[in-house]
Each structure stands twice: as structure tokens, then as C-alpha cells.
Amino acid sequence: MEKIIGIDPGLATTGIGIVTGSALKVTTYAYGSIRTSKKMLLPLRLDRIFSEILSVLKFEKPDLIVLEDIFSLKEYPQSGITLGKVAGVILLAGCRAKVPVTEISVTEVKQVLTGNGKADKAQLERAVRNQLGTIDPIRPDHASDALALALIGLYRRRPSTIGQM
Numbered sequence: 001m002e003k004i005i006g007i008d009p010g011l012a013t014t015g016i017g018i019v020t021g022s023a024l025k026v027t028t029y030a031y032g033s034i035r036t037s038k039k040m041l042l043p044l045r046l047d048r049i050f051s052e053i054l055s056v057l058k059f060e061k062p063d064l065i066v067l068e069d070i071f072s073l074k075e076y077p078q079s080g081i082t083l084g085k086v087a088g089v090i091l092l093a094g095c096r097a098k099v100p101v102t103e104i105s106v107t108e109v110k111q112v113l114t115g116n117g118k119a120d121k122a123q124l125e126r127a128v129r130n131q132l133g134t135i136d137p138i139r140p141d142h143a144s145d146a147l148a149l150a151l152i153g154l155y156r157r158r159p160s161t162i163g164q165m
Helices: 040-062 077-096 106-114 121-132 141-156
Strands: 001-009 014-023 025-035 064-068 103-106
Touching: 001 040, 001 106, 014 040, 014 141, 025 040, 025 141, 040 077, 040 121, 064 077, 064 141, 103 106, 103 121, 103 141, 106 121, 106 141, 121 141
Parallel strands: 001 064, 064 103
Antiparallel strands: 001 014, 014 025
């Protein structure tokens, strides 16, 4: 059994998705989000995200973190810089908790789960629900995206080879 945490970084809302299982079989899942207020100073917002992620990692003890790779739109370069800061504190939390982190692009996640690298958020959310076998909507969108990341991490994990030569 592997436990994978997917994280969709965002300054206002960071999504967290947790899946446990092996290969293509999910046995349990959970999701949520960390919200920060625009009224808070940036360092305080980053500290909240770092602290809450670190707390989740210490409690859940995952085998892997799958973080959405940061991208920046040409029209909004500042957004990419801010997301990079959020990703930085998540990477630091993974390091502090001694959990390996891998980054995957949102296009790759959409391609794997929907067959379309340009799928919209609703299509991806439906694909995640389908994979988990639930009809209940997954909200907020950031949590659904985080679960998608966790699923990809689980599907790509190799079975443990401990004790094998």
C-alpha cells in the first residue's frame, strides 16, 4: 500500500488530495484545502500554507508528494512568480518531513486522466470522480486537481522491491 499526497499550489487556495492504494486500485481517499485571506501579508500567507502542509505530512506520513508544476501566463507573469513562492514553501515542507516530491504539469495530468491535455476543470473533476468511483462533486476545484495529481502519483509508483535482488 502506498500513500500519495497531491498538492495544487495556490496563494488563496491550496488543494490537497490524498490517495492510498496500489497500482491502479485506490482503497481510500481524502481531500481538502488551505485558504488564506487577501487581507494577510504575503509572508503570513506563505507561513500558513507551509505550516499546514507540514502538519498534514507529519500526520499522514505519505510515501510521495506530487506537486503541480508551476507555469506562468505571458499576460500575468506576477502570478507565476507568486505561485513559485507557494511551491517553494511546499517543497520546503516536503524536505522537512523527509518526503520525496515530484512535479507534474497540469497538461500531463489532464492528458493521462481525460485523454485531452487541454481538458477544462469540469472534465478533469469528472475524470477524478470516475477514477474514485464516486458521484459526489469534489469541491473546491483545487482539491479535485490535487486528487488528480495524487492519482497520477499512485498509478506511476513501482511496486516495492524491498527484499528482492
